Amino acid sequence: MSGSSASAAGLRGFSGGGCRYSLLTIIIWTVVGFFLVVHLVSLYSRKDNNIHDDVSSSDQLQVVHQHQHQHLHLHHPVVHQLVRVEEEILRMPPPRKRSPRTSKRRSRKPIPLVEEFLDDKSPIRHLFFPGLKTAAFGPTKDMGNETSYYFPGKIWMDTEGNPIQAHGGGILLDEKSNTYYWYGEYKDGPTYHAHKRGPARVDIIGVGCYSSKDLWTWKNEGIVLGAEETNKTHDLHKSNVLERPKVIYSEKTQKYVMWMHIDDANYTKASVGVAISDNPTGPFEYLYSKRPHGFDSRDMTVFKDDDGVAYLIYSSEVNSVLHIGPLTEDYLDVTPVMKRVMVGQHREAPSIFKHQKVYYMVTSWCTGWAPNEALAHAAESIMGPWEKLGNPCIGGNKVFRLTTFFAQSTYVIPLPGVPGAFIFMADRWNPADLRDSRYVWLPLVIGGPADQPLEYNFGFPMWSRVSIYWHSKWRLP
Numbered sequence: 001m002s003g004s005s006a007s008a009a010g011l012r013g014f015s016g017g018g019c020r021y022s023l024l025t026i027i028i029w030t031v032v033g034f035f036l037v038v039h040l041v042s043l044y045s046r047k048d049n050n051i052h053d054d055v056s057s058s059d060q061l062q063v064v065h066q067h068q069h070q071h072l073h074l075h076h077p078v079v080h081q082l083v084r085v086e087e088e089i090l091r092m093p094p095p096r097k098r099s100p101r102t103s104k105r106r107s108r109k110p111i112p113l114v115e116e117f118l119d120d121k122s123p124i125r126h127l128f129f130p131g132l133k134t135a136a137f138g139p140t141k142d143m144g145n146e147t148s149y150y151f152p153g154k155i156w157m158d159t160e161g162n163p164i165q166a167h168g169g170g171i172l173l174d175e176k177s178n179t180y181y182w183y184g185e186y187k188d189g190p191t192y193h194a195h196k197r198g199p200a201r202v203d204i205i206g207v208g209c210y211s212s213k214d215l216w217t218w219k220n221e222g223i224v225l226g227a228e229e230t231n232k233t234h235d236l237h238k239s240n241v242l243e244r245p246k247v248i249y250s251e252k253t254q255k256y257v258m259w260m261h262i263d264d265a266n267y268t269k270a271s272v273g274v275a276i277s278d279n280p281t282g283p284f285e286y287l288y289s290k291r292p293h294g295f296d297s298r299d300m301t302v303f304k305d306d307d308g309v310a311y312l313i314y315s316s317e318v319n320s321v322l323h324i325g326p327l328t329e330d331y332l333d334v335t336p337v338m339k340r341v342m343v344g345q346h347r348e349a350p351s352i353f354k355h356q357k358v359y360y361m362v363t364s365w366c367t368g369w370a371p372n373e374a375l376a377h378a379a380e381s382i383m384g385p386w387e388k389l390g391n392p393c394i395g396g397n398k399v400f401r402l403t404t405f406f407a408q409s410t411y412v413i414p415l416p417g418v419p420g421a422f423i424f425m426a427d428r429w430n431p432a433d434l435r436d437s438r439y440v441w442l443p444l445v446i447g448g449p450a451d452q453p454l455e456y457n458f459g460f461p462m463w464s465r466v467s468i469y470w471h472s473k474w475r476l477p
């Protein structure tokens, strides 16, 4: 048989028992079979998601819970605890007369528990803001066997026994000293309204810094960037606003660079500020402020990628859209490159993290100091497009999940030694007394199929779920 006739025979296939199969037919059926299997798997995973919608919320959480186990290989018993679903039952007090301020809010906020949260005279206020005597935790407290447990919403003490003042904060892991630094708004002053209709505010005191080796025991390193007391034209004059400071380290210049939201009391300046230091504990030298790319910028964060490129992410165009752009190599400015993402979605309080080459972001909706529903997004490129994954909150109760556990995202820290696990850092703002705002730190886990969008690649969900698990008490593995 010649080569050509052999291949022709091959293509035509073989015959036997009176039945003829062509090689082409076999290939076609193999391909069809493959797609059928893929389709069945995809149907199964969709069905799985639909089940989530049908069953009661606790069962739903249980299903998601099981996914986490498959994806994270959570053998360690303490890690196992992180993804345990914990319910909260809060009993509503009987209806009563409210202050005019609260009843004004009522028309906008139909959820009764949120009304209670916002009402500083609420008889169940201690559930959201438990008091110092009964509910403080930290290294100076006699905690018996409870040492190193986080108690989200309770008062967190530093190593000197004072409540930690680092709101809207972020964490820097200093690789030189293997130390964590927590930077945040130092708000230990009286809360007032600059104007009748203006937001509750605290005069700028500065950026607080705390250091820790274990992410639980925090030593106060003092105010590393302080307010300006006299010069009224200075950005940091105490009558202005300094929020959400974040620090990154530049290997290139060997400097610690701080980015922050700089504003006036009416939030009309809408700028970012930059400060620099040779040491993580400061003092930081304030350099300047600007409107990045010529746009208004309010809630913001910075994210330093594995390749050393850092990005500024900020709510812009009156908080209707997020802008993302790389910083210059020395991290002291933005470059002209900028992308508009989550256009028209009105997201703020951005926090970005990365896992297996995928970028994730948790944000809040824009309701000032009042809590609202968080959303998780994912992207293959940090510059977008960003795909909506849905509300990451699990456990507590429905209102907890619709209010991000009565808190707002600020930062996400990779959990040392557990790939795919993180700590979600959020602020439970107390608009009646901002210095008494609480920290809600909770385990965040990436794994299992996302709830939305149901974007499929060969029938497989494209994105993993981001899940933040409520715990009234938990500790690191």
Ligand code: GAL
Binding pocket: 168, 199, 200, 243, 244, 299, 348, 349, 366, 367, 368, 369, 408
């Ligand atoms: C929030 C924002 C906070 C603070 C507050 C002022 O939306 O996330 O950082 O700016 O508004 O009302």
